[in-house]
Amino acid sequence: MNLYHLRYFTTLARYEHYTRAAEELMITQPSLSHAIAAMEDELGVKLFEKEGRNVVLTRFGHIFLQDVERALAVLDGAITTMQMAGSGSGTIELGFLRTLGTEMVPQIIRGFLNQNIEKDIQFSLHTGITFDLLTDLVKRRLDIVLCSYDERFQDKVTFTPVATQELVLIVHKDHPLAEQESVNLVDTLIYPHIFFTRTSGLRQVVDGLFEKIKGEPKVVFEVEEDQVIAGLVAQNFGIAVVPNMPILKFMDVKALQITAPSWERNFYLAFMKYRYMPPVVADLKEYITAGGLPDLV
Known part of the structure; x- marks a missing residue:
C-alpha cells in the first residue's frame, strides 16, 4: 500500500463510482480497480461493495476512511508548511x-x-x-x-x-551622586552596588568596567533583569550600572553618564x-x- 492508493481510496469513497473517480484521478478504471483490490487484500477486509451501478463503503471502509482522511490532512498540512518555508514564509x-x-x-x-x-x-x-x-x-x-x-x-x-547601547550609572533621586550629571566609577566604590547575576551577559561587561579601575564594589544584590535592578535602585537599595533604557525616564532614579572608564554595550x-x-x-x-x-x- 502506498500514498497513491490512499488517495485513490478517498476519491472513490467520495464519488462512489469507479469511472468518475478514475477520471478525477486521471488514471484508467482498471488501474483504480486493481489498486483498491490490492488494498483490500493487504488489509484482509472489503472496503467497498456494489450497490447497483455504484459502490458504497462497507462498515470497515467507513472506519478506514476516517483514519485515512486524518492522516492525509496531517501529511498535506506538513507538506504545505514545508513548501511555505521553502518559499520564504x-x-x-x-x-x-x-x-x-x-x-x-x-x-x-x-x-x-x-x-x-x-x-x-x-x-x-x-x-x-x-x-x-x-x-x-x-x-x-x-x-x-x-x-x-x-x-x-x-x-x-x-x-x-x-x-x-550606552551604559549609565543609575542612582536614587535623593542619592548624594544625584547632584551630578556624570561620574567616574572610582567615585562610586564607597556606595553599595546592585549587580547583574553571573549568568547575565552584562555581568562580564560591568565586571570589566571595575577591573579597569582596579576597584571592588560592595555588591548587596545580584539580579538577572535590568528592569528589576532599576526597581531596586528606585527604592534606594543601592546604585547600579545598567543600559540607558527608556523605562528609566519613568522611574524614581537619575541616570549619570559614565566618564571613566569608557565603555559601551x-x-x-x-x-x-x-x-x-x-x-x-x-x-x-x-x-x-x-x-x-x-x-x-
Whole structure:
C-alpha cells in the first residue's frame, strides 16, 4: 500500500463510482480497480461493495476512511508548511533581551514584514537573559537571538554586532551622586552596588568596567533583569550600572553618564554556526545585519 492508493481510496469513497473517480484521478478504471483490490487484500477486509451501478463503503471502509482522511490532512498540512518555508514564509522563533522589546525588536519586525508583504510570515517571540536565550538556541528551541556576547557559546554560535547601547550609572533621586550629571566609577566604590547575576551577559561587561579601575564594589544584590535592578535602585537599595533604557525616564532614579572608564554595550545577532537555516530565518538575518539599525540610547 502506498500514498497513491490512499488517495485513490478517498476519491472513490467520495464519488462512489469507479469511472468518475478514475477520471478525477486521471488514471484508467482498471488501474483504480486493481489498486483498491490490492488494498483490500493487504488489509484482509472489503472496503467497498456494489450497490447497483455504484459502490458504497462497507462498515470497515467507513472506519478506514476516517483514519485515512486524518492522516492525509496531517501529511498535506506538513507538506504545505514545508513548501511555505521553502518559499520564504513560515514562523520565526525569535529570542531577545527584554530591554530590546520596547524599540529595537518591534522596529525589526515591522520593517521586515513591510518588505515581505506577499509572504505569510509569523513571529513567535521569547524573552530572557543572554545565557538562557543562547541555551535555547543551541537546543533548537529558537531560530535566532538578539543578545549580549557570551564567550561560553563562541564555539557553536556566531555573534554579529548589530547595535550599541550606552551604559549609565543609575542612582536614587535623593542619592548624594544625584547632584551630578556624570561620574567616574572610582567615585562610586564607597556606595553599595546592585549587580547583574553571573549568568547575565552584562555581568562580564560591568565586571570589566571595575577591573579597569582596579576597584571592588560592595555588591548587596545580584539580579538577572535590568528592569528589576532599576526597581531596586528606585527604592534606594543601592546604585547600579545598567543600559540607558527608556523605562528609566519613568522611574524614581537619575541616570549619570559614565566618564571613566569608557565603555559601551554591544548587542549581537546570534545564530548557530553549522546548522541549516530556513529561508525565512535567513532572510531575517540578512535584513538585520544589512538594515543599519540605529544605536539605542
